[in-house]
Amino acid sequence: MQEKSLIIIQGPTGVGKSSIAEALAEHYNGEIISADSRQVYRHLNIGTAKPDETILKEVKYHLINIVSPVDEYNAGDFCRDALAAMEDIRQRGKTPIIVGGTGFYISALLNGLAAIPPISDAARKQVAELFEKGTPETIYGFLKQVDPDAAAGIERNDLHRQQRALEVFTETGTPISAFWKTDQESFEYNYVNILLMRDRAKLYERINKRVDNMLAAGLIDEIRNLLANGFAESDPGMNTVGYREFYPWLKGEISLESAIDKMKQHSRNYAKRQITWYKKQEFHLTLDINSLSLSNVKEKIDQYVKKVLEI
Numbered sequence: 001m002q003e004k005s006l007i008i009i010q011g012p013t014g015v016g017k018s019s020i021a022e023a024l025a026e027h028y029n030g031e032i033i034s035a036d037s038r039q040v041y042r043h044l045n046i047g048t049a050k051p052d053e054t055i056l057k058e059v060k061y062h063l064i065n066i067v068s069p070v071d072e073y074n075a076g077d078f079c080r081d082a083l084a085a086m087e088d089i090r091q092r093g094k095t096p097i098i099v100g101g102t103g104f105y106i107s108a109l110l111n112g113l114a115a116i117p118p119i120s121d122a123a124r125k126q127v128a129e130l131f132e133k134g135t136p137e138t139i140y141g142f143l144k145q146v147d148p149d150a151a152a153g154i155e156r157n158d159l160h161r162q163q164r165a166l167e168v169f170t171e172t173g174t175p176i177s178a179f180w181k182t183d184q185e186s187f188e189y190n191y192v193n194i195l196l197m198r199d200r201a202k203l204y205e206r207i208n209k210r211v212d213n214m215l216a217a218g219l220i221d222e223i224r225n226l227l228a229n230g231f232a233e234s235d236p237g238m239n240t241v242g243y244r245e246f247y248p249w250l251k252g253e254i255s256l257e258s259a260i261d262k263m264k265q266h267s268r269n270y271a272k273r274q275i276t277w278y279k280k281q282e283f284h285l286t287l288d289i290n291s292l293s294l295s296n297v298k299e300k301i302d303q304y305v306k307k308v309l310e311i
Contacts, residue, residue: 004090005309006189007301008106009099010035010278011196012271014207016289018051020196021099022059023298028095028305031060033085035100035109038240039064040073043226046219047242049210062089069226069237072160075108082109086189096189103277104153104177110187116168116179123171127163142166147175152277155270157244160236192308194301195283197275199290207267211242211260220246241266284308 007024011017021032034040038048042065050064062085067073082098082105089096098106131139136157143162144151146169154161168176198206223246231238233247242263249259285304289297 004189005095006086006191007095007097007305007309008191008193009097009196010103010106010194010283011101012203012274012278013049013101013267014203014210014271015196015198016206017099017101017196018049019294020289020297020301021097022051022055023294024301025059025095025097027298027302028097029093030095030097031062031089033062033082033089033096033098034064035078035082035098035102035105036064037073037078037102037105038237038242039100040066040078041069041237042067043069043229043231044222044237044240044243046214046217046222047240049214067237069231069235072236074161074164075105078102078105079109101274102153103274103281104150106193107281110191110193112187116176117172119167119171123167126170127166130166131159131163139166147177149177149277149280150175152273152280153177155241155273156266157241158239160239190309192284192305193282194304195278195281195286196297197278197286197288199288200275202290203271204268207271208264211264211267214242215260224250241270 007028007030009017009021009024024030025032036048038044039050040063041048044050051059051061063078063081066081086096098109100106130142134142136159139159139162140151140156143154143165147165150165154165165176168174168179219242223243226238226243227233227250233239233244238244245263245266246259248254249256285301287297287300292300
């Protein structure tokens with residue numbers, strides 16, 4: 001393989017990225033860099049579908065469990081951490097493999113992340129007033145109007161990232177997604193960027209089943225423990241799909257069945273937004289893996305990687 005080679009596996013939540021990336025890591029003597037905006041948070045394990053301890057003993061993962069749920073983590077942080085991990089992996093003679101569904105993190109890594117001007121107090125105040133007067137629906141709707149690309153990559157209830165995007169737009173008049181697309185310097189790695197997709201109905205079935213499996217694995221106890229240990233519903237890591245749906249139930253405001261239904265619905269909605277994002281991106285190889293076995297997918301990827309990265 002060329003000296004600076006990189007394999008990237010992208011796809012919507014629940015499509016089956018992790019198992020394929022883990023198989024590729026074994027095949028290419030590689031290590032995995034997670035490009036998942038939720039798996040960076042410590043203690044959030046079941047609800048973010050992190051690899052379990054058995055897998056972590058077999059495959060080396062980077063950029064999981066690296067920040068507290070109370071901390072913000074953004075695309076710039078990911079670029080810095082991913083580049084450091086890639087160099088570390090390469091220096092040890094292994095192949096870095098990025099896998100994840102946070103598409104704008106990977107886009108920022110490949111295309112550069114322009115420096116965003118400082119946000120003035122006036123802009124922050126203007127956006128704060130919008131959040132005070134508006135509802136989550138109207139705020140997200142406004143973001144979709146001024147920056148549809150950013151909205152496609154931000155969860156509907158992720159108020160922290162919505163606020164950041166609107167502050168940038170208010171300050172500069174330029175969508176934050178335009179800054180994400182601005183080249184800063186050439187990307188030094190030779191890479192193949194692969195998208196995995198499934199039929200929408202089958203993908204949604206997998207997502208619903210995964211939620212059931214998370215509940216069986218103890219998701220509710222995990223949420224209770226997080227809250228008991230002082231983490232708040234509004235913390236950046238805690239305000240995410242798989243966790244926030246259960247806060248109203250824990251307060252006695254809705255039924256458990258309703259909370260579970262909301263988690264499934266929000267997970268499907270997130271996958272839909274990811275698919276919308278991917279339709280606007282370019283990939284070297286797109287695989288519809290509905291009818292393909294793991295070995296078939298690995299074989300097709302291997303053929304392409306050998307061709308492009310000159311193994």
